[in-house]
Structure formats: structure tokens, C-alpha cells
Amino acid sequence: MTTPRDFVYTTYIKTTPEKLWAALTNPEFTKQYWGQKNISDWKTGSDWRHEHGDDGHTLITGKVVESNPPHRLVLSWAAPDNLDDLSQVSFDISVKGDMVQLDVVHGQFKEGSKMAAGVTAGWPRVLSSLKTYLESGTPLDTWADHGASCGAAA
Amino acid sequence: MVTDEDKVFKALADSSRRQLLDRLRDKGGLTLTELCESHDMTRQAVTKHLGLLEAANLVVTKKRGREKLHYLNPVPINEIYTRWTHQFEQERLTALQNLKQALEEGEKK
Incomplete structure (x- = not known):
């Protein structure tokens, strides 16, 4: 049994921190490019959930560990049927010239975590789709070649 | 004009840099010293390659104390x-x- 390493993803998007924050926290926005809804009041200590865009079942659940709009959001992250396999995701938003830098770190995995496996395939797709969505208004078909809609990033 | 995409292709067009990315795919969060140990390159060469990979956003770094940890960023x-x-x-x-x-x-x- 090994403890999975942290995964770090960075993308630069032509947008504003406020729009990017909304794109991460507004369920109607996340459904557009992620296919799923992120639902919470986004206050530190609150529950949040990642819900299937069509049938509404919960794919990921956790707490809002830190919330500092529109700069930093930290979420605990677990599948509802395996709450012990808990990890943490942080989103850091900063302005770089005329671009906004988004750093996503998915880490603090438990030893033997099954969550880490889906992460590698999931986040790059979600972030590419997010960038395209914010810059062009049209999302990519995020899970087009990934079988059925799944919680892979997630 | 050199676009971000040009930087990505240029960074990928070198087998040593692709090896560094392979290494970071297998194990993220490595220091410069750890990356040097696993490659038949001088520290200067590794530093130069990492600079190009970072400029292309293919490698991102996080600070941990005095150490700089390197991660593969597959988004580009x-x-x-x-x-x-x-x-x-x-x-x-x-x-x-x-x-x-x-x-x-x-x-x-």
C-alpha cells in the first residue's frame, strides 16, 4: 500500500477572478463545462456536494475547508460510499497580467486511496473545458470519449 | 511571435525533456537534486530543461520549506x-x- 502523491494542475484563462470563482461554485455554470453541479453555500465549515448533472445523485461530498472568494477555495473530497478515502482539493486563483492563473492541487490522499486513480484522467479534461467555456462561452464535451458521464475528476 | 502553444511543442521536441516529464508522471513532487539523480545529465542541463518545461506550463513547482518540488502539469x-x-x-x-x-x-x- 502506498500513499498517492499530490496532483498539481495549472491553467491560464482570459477571464476575471470573479467569473472564475462563479464558474467553480455556481451549479448551473459547473454543469455547463463539468457536466456536474457543485452545490454549497461555500462558507467555511459548510457541506458541499458534487452532483450528477442529469439524475442528481451525489458523486463526491465533503466540507468547505477554506473559502476566500475569489482567491482560494479548499474542499475535502470523498465518494459518498467510501467516506474514509478522504482527500483534499484546493483552488487558487491569481491574476497574471491579462490572464487569471488557476492552480488546482488534489492531495492529502490516504494510504491506498482509490480516489487518486480517477484524478489523472479527470482534472485536465475539466480544466480544459473550463478554460474553453470561460474564453469562448462554449464548453468542450468534457466526457465525450470517457464512457458514461462519471465522477472521474471526481 | 512565440505563442504558448509554440512553447509547448518546442518543449516536447526533445527526448531529455520528455524523459523528465516521464519521471514526473511516475513520481510527482521531486526536487532538482532528485531529478538529477535519475538522469544522465548535468545539474545545469536539468535546470535548463526544467526552465523550458516551466515556461511551457508543462511543469509547475510548489515550495515546501526551502525546497522546490516539481510536478507534471498535463493541462496543456x-x-x-x-x-x-x-x-x-x-x-x-x-x-x-x-x-x-x-x-x-x-x-x-
């Missing part, structure tokens, strides 16, 4: 991938893949 590669495979072509690629699978499974029977 995914953007290149989706540029030529998504939208209208995707359906056909998926159809081809399904056909291939069906044919190969048929052969096993």
Missing part, C-alpha cells in the same frame, strides 16, 4: 489533444473505437 497537452480530437471528429473516433472493439471481441469467440 490535454488542450492540444482536444483541439484535434474533440467536436465533430469525436463521434467518428468513438464509433471507430467501438467498431474495433466489437470486431476484436468477435474474433475471440
Whole structure:
């Protein structure tokens, strides 16, 4: 049994921190490019959930560990049927010239975590789709070649 | 004008840099010293290659105390991938893949 390493993803998007924050926290926005809804009041200590865009079942659940709009959001992250396999995701938003830098770190995995496996395939797709969505208004078909809609990033 | 995409392709067009990315894919969060140990390159060469990979956003770093940890960032590669495979072509690629699978499974029977 090994403890999975942290995964770090960075993308630069032509947008504003406020729009990017909304794109991460507004369920109607996340459904557009992620296919799923992120639902919470986004206050530190609150529950949040990642819900299937069509049938509404919960794919990921956790707490809002830190919330500092529109700069930093930290979420605990677990599948509802395996709450012990808990990890943490942080989103850091900063302005770089005329671009906004988004750093996503998915880490603090438990030893033997099954969550880490889906992460590698999931986040790059979600972030590419997010960038395209914010810059062009049209999302990519995020899970087009990934079988059925799944919680892979997630 | 050198675009971000040019930087990505240029950074990928070198086997030493691809080896560094392979190493970071297998194990993220390595220091410069750890990366030097596993490659037959001088520290200066590794530093130079990492600089180009960072400029292309293929490698990102996080500070931990006095150490700088390096991670593979696959997002730019995914953007290149989706540029030529998504939208209208995707359906056909998926159809081809399904056909291939069906044919190969048929052969096993």
C-alpha cells in the first residue's frame, strides 16, 4: 500500500477572478463545462456536494475547508460510499497580467486511496473545458470519449 | 511571435525533456537534486530543461520549506489533444473505437 502523491494542475484563462470563482461554485455554470453541479453555500465549515448533472445523485461530498472568494477555495473530497478515502482539493486563483492563473492541487490522499486513480484522467479534461467555456462561452464535451458521464475528476 | 502553444511543442521536441516529464508522471513532487539523480545529465542541463518545461506550463513547482518540488502539469497537452480530437471528429473516433472493439471481441469467440 502506498500513499498517492499530490496532483498539481495549472491553467491560464482570459477571464476575471470573479467569473472564475462563479464558474467553480455556481451549479448551473459547473454543469455547463463539468457536466456536474457543485452545490454549497461555500462558507467555511459548510457541506458541499458534487452532483450528477442529469439524475442528481451525489458523486463526491465533503466540507468547505477554506473559502476566500475569489482567491482560494479548499474542499475535502470523498465518494459518498467510501467516506474514509478522504482527500483534499484546493483552488487558487491569481491574476497574471491579462490572464487569471488557476492552480488546482488534489492531495492529502490516504494510504491506498482509490480516489487518486480517477484524478489523472479527470482534472485536465475539466480544466480544459473550463478554460474553453470561460474564453469562448462554449464548453468542450468534457466526457465525450470517457464512457458514461462519471465522477472521474471526481 | 512565440505563442504558448509554440512553447509547448518546442518543449516536447526533445527526448531529455520528455524523459523528465516521464519521471514526473511516475513520481510527482521531486526536487532538482532528485531529478538529477535519475538522469544522465548535468545539474545545469536539468535546470535548463526544467526552465523550458516551466515556461511551457508543462511543469509547475510548489515550495515546501526551502525546497522546490516539481510536478507534471498535463493541462496543456490535454488542450492540444482536444483541439484535434474533440467536436465533430469525436463521434467518428468513438464509433471507430467501438467498431474495433466489437470486431476484436468477435474474433475471440
